[in-house]
Each structure stands twice: as structure tokens, then as C-alpha cells.
Amino acid sequence: MFASSRPAVRQRALAAAGTAAALAMTLAACGSSDNSSMPGMDHGATSSASASAKASPSTGDMPGMDHMASGNGLSDTKDGYRLTSQNTTLQSGKQTAYRFAVTGPDGRPVTSFAVDQTERMHFYAIRSDLTGFQHIHPTMGADGTWTADLASLAPGTWRMFTSFTPDSGPGKGTAFVLSRAVTVPGPEAKTPLPAVAKSTEADGYTVTVKGEPMAGMAHPLTVTITKDGKPVTDLQSYLDTYAHLTAFHEGDTAFAHLHPTTKVNGDHGGPDLSFNAELPTAGNWRLFLQFQTSGKLHTAALTLNVG
Structure with missing residues (x-):
């Protein structure tokens, strides 16, 4: 009896090892990672360069992943x-310029930031109706004051988001997203959120999103880019990845950054790009996809419903 049970035991052990290996590969895959002509959107992309502070080594595990x-x-x-x-x-x-600082637990301005997707600070501006999106890389002065040069803002309530990782202190290596609201005086004309759609147009490119994200769960999302009905295969690296994808929730403008998993291989990106989507709240999200071809930055926007 014992001799006949040994092959079964060995088979069960091999199956368990295979399952563990597959799970490890799955977890590794999940962890990897200018102005537009579209109405209601402005997209700044100023380079981050401080005369008083040099960039720190990247804390990312892979290029293009924060x-x-x-x-x-x-x-x-x-x-x-x-x-x-x-x-x-x-x-x-x-x-106009928005000036801000990040203070640490000691109450002093933080001046040491890790590089994340080629920048030490990512700054986003979005109006309450999810129009006017701007993604800027501000500059920091010697005293820790950052300056974000914003394009024209329409009247209304705006939220200014900062995304950063301290490179020293108790929060070293921890990613933060903090924000504050500002008011732009004047008669406010709100724009209805565009209907949920799987594809959109930007600068002659068609961007199609595939995937059915569920709130609070990591879920793969695929973006396909075509032009004139043909697959686009000349995407250039932008922020160490082939596309940068940001999302804002309808109603409260909650922020989410969808992390790229497609590896960069020269100027040969596309047509399919993979993202790890983890959107915390159900409802409609406005997605802003930024990608680059021939040195020009394009921004596409569409509405995605999350169940």
C-alpha cells in the first residue's frame, strides 16, 4: 500500500509547486508596472528641474512603474x-502659477523627493466637472516651494493634486497623493460628463479600452491605439512608459493612477498597452491617457463605468 501511494504523493507535491510558481508569476505581473485640441482640456508637460536640488535615484522596481x-x-x-x-x-x-509646499511630520518643508517615472513631483489639476485636466511637472525652489505653471483655467472649483515619494524621513519610500481645492472666480458653466464609451478620438488617433474593472479590485485593462484603422506601433517612451493613465471619479474627483505593465522597447510601442487598474469606488471615472509619437504628446479622454 505504501509503495502504491508514493507516486500519488509525488504528483500532489509537483502540482502544489506548479500552483505556487504560477501564483508568483501572476503577482509579479500585477506589480509591474502641450496642449490638446480636445475641448475643455489643457495638458501641461513642463520639465522638472530645480536649480537647488538634484534628482534622487528612482525608487521604482521597474522603469515606468511607480x-x-x-x-x-x-x-x-x-x-x-x-x-x-x-x-x-x-x-x-x-x-497662472500655483505655489505649494509639502511639510513633513516635523512641520518643515520636505526638499528630498525620490524620482518616480522620471520626475520628483507629478501635479494634476482637474475641475469639479472633470474638465480642464492638466498634468504638470513643477519646479522646486531651495526652500521647498514648488511652482506649477498652469494653463488658462475656466471659472469653477478646481482640485490640485500632488503625487510624490519622500526620499528621506519617516515617509521615505512611501507614495503619497495629497490635494487641495481652489476657486477660480467667474460665471461657471458646467460641462456634462460624456457618456460611457469604450473608445475615443485624439489628434487623429483612436484609443480603445478593453476590460471590466470592479471597485476595490485589481483588474487588467488593455488600451489599443490605432490611426486611420491601422495599428500604431511607433509610440515613444513618455515618463518611462508608453502611456500614462490617470482617472478621476465623478462627483468627488477622487484620484487614481493606473499603473502600466507593458515594458518599454525603444520607439516601438503599441498598438496594445496593458495596465493594472485598481479603482477604489464604483461609478463613472474619467480616464486621461497620455502618449507620445514623433515628439508630440497626445491626450485622450473617455468615461469608464466601474461596477
Whole structure:
């Protein structure tokens, strides 16, 4: 009896080992990672360069992958870190600057930030109706004050998001997303959220999204880019990846960054790009996909429903 049971035991052991290996591969895959002509959107992409502070080595595990920040970014403080700014209102109809600082648990401005997707600070501006999206890489002064040069803002309530990773102190290596609201005075004309759609057009490119994300669960999302009905295969690296995908939730403008998993291989990106989508709340999300061809940055936007 014992001799006949040994092959079965060996088979069960091999099956368990195979299952563990497959699970490890799955977890590894999940962990990897300018102005537009579209109405209601402005897309800044100024380079981040401080005369007083040099970039720190990247804390990312792979090019094009940043650390997953917890929370929805709707608070100006987390774990002792605080986003501060004297700007509570900004002018409409003209370029303007938003100045801010990040203070640490000791109350002092943070000046040491890790590089994340080629930048030490990612800054986003979005209006309450999810129009006017801007993604900017601000500059930092010697005293820790950052300046984000914004394109023209329409009247209304805006939320300014900062995404960063301290490179020193108790929060070293932790990704944060903090935000503050500002008011742009003037008559506000709200734009209805475009209907849920699987594809959209931007600068002659067609962007199609495949996947059915569920709230609070990591889920693969595939983006396909075509032009004139033909697959696009000349995407260039932008922020160490072939596309940058940001999402905002309808109603409260909660923030989410969808992490790329497609590896960069020269200027040969596309047509299919993979993302690890983890959208925390059900409802409609406005997605903004940024990609680059021939040195030009394109921004496509569409509405995705999350169950």
C-alpha cells in the first residue's frame, strides 16, 4: 500500500509547486508596472528641474512603474505629511502659477523627493466637472516651494493634486497623493460628463479600452491605439512608459493612477498597452491617457463605468 501511494504523493507535491510558481508569476505581473485640441482640456508637460536640488535615484522596481499610493488623494494630509499653499483662488482666462509646499511630520518643508517615472513631483489639476485636466511637472525652489505653471483655467472649483515619494524621513519610500481645492472666480458653466464609451478620438488617433474593472479590485485593462484603422506601433517612451493613465471619479474627483505593465522597447510601442487598474469606488471615472509619437504628446479622454 505504501509503495502504491508514493507516486500519488509525488504528483500532489509537483502540482502544489506548479500552483505556487504560477501564483508568483501572476503577482509579479500585477506589480509591474502641450496642449490638446480636445475641448475643455489643457495638458501641461513642463520639465522638472530645480536649480537647488538634484534628482534622487528612482525608487521604482521597474522603469515606468511607480509605487501604488493608498487613498483617493482627497485629503491635504496623511501620516504627518501635509500639502500647504497660500493659493485659495486663481485667476481665470490666463496662465497662472500655483505655489505649494509639502511639510513633513516635523512641520518643515520636505526638499528630498525620490524620482518616480522620471520626475520628483507629478501635479494634476482637474475641475469639479472633470474638465480642464492638466498634468504638470513643477519646479522646486531651495526652500521647498514648488511652482506649477498652469494653463488658462475656466471659472469653477478646481482640485490640485500632488503625487510624490519622500526620499528621506519617516515617509521615505512611501507614495503619497495629497490635494487641495481652489476657486477660480467667474460665471461657471458646467460641462456634462460624456457618456460611457469604450473608445475615443485624439489628434487623429483612436484609443480603445478593453476590460471590466470592479471597485476595490485589481483588474487588467488593455488600451489599443490605432490611426486611420491601422495599428500604431511607433509610440515613444513618455515618463518611462508608453502611456500614462490617470482617472478621476465623478462627483468627488477622487484620484487614481493606473499603473502600466507593458515594458518599454525603444520607439516601438503599441498598438496594445496593458495596465493594472485598481479603482477604489464604483461609478463613472474619467480616464486621461497620455502618449507620445514623433515628439508630440497626445491626450485622450473617455468615461469608464466601474461596477
